[in-house]
Amino acid sequence: MLKISITNLQPGMVIGHHIYNSDGLLLLNAGTELNVTFIKRLEKVGIGSVYIKNSFMEDLEIPEAIREETRQKAVSLVQKSFRYLQVNARINVEQFEQAADCIVDEIVKNRPAMVHLTDIRTHDNYTFGHSVNVCVLSTITGLQLGYNQSQLRTLALGALLHDTGKALVPLEILNKPSRLTDAEMSIMRTHTEKGFDLLRKQADHIPLLASHVAFQHHEKHNGCGYPRGLTGDTIHEYAKITAIADVYDAVTADRPYRERMPAHEAYELAISLANTHFDPAILTSFLSNIAIYPIGSFIVLNTGEIALVTNTFPNLPTRPCVKVITDADGKRLADPYLLDLTEQLTLFVSSVLSEKEVIELKLV
Ligand SMILES: [Fe+2]
Structure with a gap:
């Protein structure tokens, strides 16, 4: 697919x-x-x-970190809660806990080796789908860092609630289909403090560390983030993880004003932000589970042959298994064949075909 x-x-x-x-x-x-x-x-x-x-x-299964059913349920819960919150200025903690626990349980059970981008969001549920994706990506990273169940649950809850404050941002700014002006951006930025204040009021039920994820997820490693300009280890690890997941999911999503960034470019972008925006050690853990060339990508080998990625390996993300489908002149092979790039060390991925190129080459 x-x-x-x-x-x-x-x-x-x-x-x-x-x-x-x-x-x-x-x-x-x-x-x-x-x-x-x-x-x-x-x-x-x-x-x-x-x-x-x-x-x-036809025979290629794209692995999902959590079941589509679990994702849909979580997205619809976040969406309903967002509306409830806009009216009642409080959240239904139990429902969020249930959703976060469900995601943690599935991820602990499945232990996904690599994350492949499989969700399809509507533009208007971007915010809700985004919260769920950030929760999934953060939980996988927490697992990679050796967190126990209780740490994972707090991290997952914090990640799911990280943008809660956006429910208190005017809708015309939140849903603006184009880039925000500077003035609108400063209003948008208040979602960190608004979210923290809101969650703190329910501190009997929400762990303080989860609330701090909402407060700190736009802080940056070098201190140029907001709202407080915290640096390095003054930012809590849960917020550092969520910050990376937040950016990665945002750039790989289709938005009304721009197309999504392909996985290999998002990977490069994340690396370029190490030490400035992101804690480099946490980023390494995050990226160790992200597929650079997700299953189903069409790539060009250094020989000029076009191939389809059929499998990926956590320790060697640049050397996937591929099925070669054309020769170096782009002529379709009668018998496509499999190649494991971990064994073919003279071969490497030289580029990734864009969606338009795939369609132009009639590979769909
Ligand atoms: Fe945010």
């Missing part, structure tokens, strides 16, 4: 995953062949991208 942005969808493409709207209702079944009407409908509800079936990938 191949993730394709809504703008690149074409009639005749077949949907690979069920598609839900922002209320968790099924819009289109996996296996549906797209036509102009379906594409328009997806566009109208603000779906950013969808998974498309691909003949090269």
